[in-house]
Amino acid sequence: MTTTRIRQSPFVPILLIGGGTALGVLLGLFGPGLARGLTSLIERTPFPVHGLVERLGEIDQAWSLPVLGGAGLLGGIFLAVVALGEAPELEVARDHLEHRQEDRELWVERAETAVAFRDRNDLVLLASDGGLRARLDISDLPRTKIRGALTGDGWPLRDDDPYDADFQPWADGRPGFTPEEQALLRERREKRKDKAARRTADEALAAAGLVVRERDDRLQVRRVRGRRAASDVNPEGVRGTDR
Template sequence: MPSDRFEQAHGAPAPRTTVLGHPKGELWLLLAGLPAAGLLAGLALPRLARWASGSPVLPWRDGVAFVGRLDAPWQTGLVMAAGLVAGLVLAFTAIAEAMRLELTDERVRIEQHDTVLVLERADVSAVFRDGGHLVFLGADSGELARGEHGAPAAALADAFRAHGYPWRDADPHAALFHRWIPGTPGLPAEIHALLKARRTALKRSAGRDARDLAEAVREAGFVVRDEKGEQYWRPLAGGGGQ
């Protein structure tokens, strides 16, 4: 129900505030489902290792054989505990990386990655969903913020439109993106270097480095987005390059 996705704060009518956090169902899935999955994985891992150890092409054979020998009850308990901890870490990491928003008619407060960003309504030119991400664009068409948010698009659209934000059903600049190919003519060497470094950061799952490099790309007059493991670029509104 919509009340699970967002709720308006009670009290004085001005300023009216809408809080957009994790949907309750998604929170339960993260906080209960991932630890439970970790426990089950810990229980099954020694059995799977014993089964796989007979394969003639098995990589990391010594490590797999070691796990397969963990069949004492206390050893199984330790492996299950490790799985539980891993599930909890994944759950809290997912919650920390997802956006939490507080909307008013004047500004939006964004909590993400242990940081807080406040955007003035007048500085936001578009808000839309890009896959599982919520994206804010500025007056120059550059990304002001991007992050995961589990609420349905309809609930997000209702909330933003109620506060006068320019909600869009899709990226208004989607047709301008080009897939990045190293050495593509028309892109400055500086952008090629930044995108190459960002590709390396993405392969290392270095999210902070990838975000910093995306910001450097924007400062140089371009926007970068990811799709199916590839980087796509476009110039900022009024920027150079085609």
């Protein structure tokens, strides 16, 4: 069975290394002169000259160019290594796909996927009932190659979320959610900047029949159709609050 492997473009680390080196060289060429000019300007004011600016202005260009250029090169190499380590990798086949990122690997069967679409930097896969099967980070992968691989292997790729109209903004304590669901949503909002924690929270919410996304720095949520909330059975179990 043929698979399409999609990785980060090799030009990304090249650009990071080249950009870091170029920035270091530019600082080495023009930094001391700019620092001396800034020092002269500040000395005419009552404000003190920052020690770093003063030291930079004292460096001779014969030293500043190799030192700052080398520092830029090392900085670019460091960023390139970090980018390579954090970049996701996607393999697409007709009957499944695999997603790898850092120390996590995920296998998704085509038979378990009814809808696939891109939501900003993620590839979202939904089950037949609209529940979340997986949300995969594709931020550093070429989008056209992903689309070509999925459509070529017959995956149900769409341009948008078919359940878009079902999402509603969530606020802590909003009626319609059990205390357990409120706690899961609260944790998801608090951990939104931690990629691993956010992924774990999404999986816990999916198990509870909820799907979330972020819009305008707010959490939006929808309930999977056909799954009733505990509040529908026992309204007293929901903690209400003012809207």
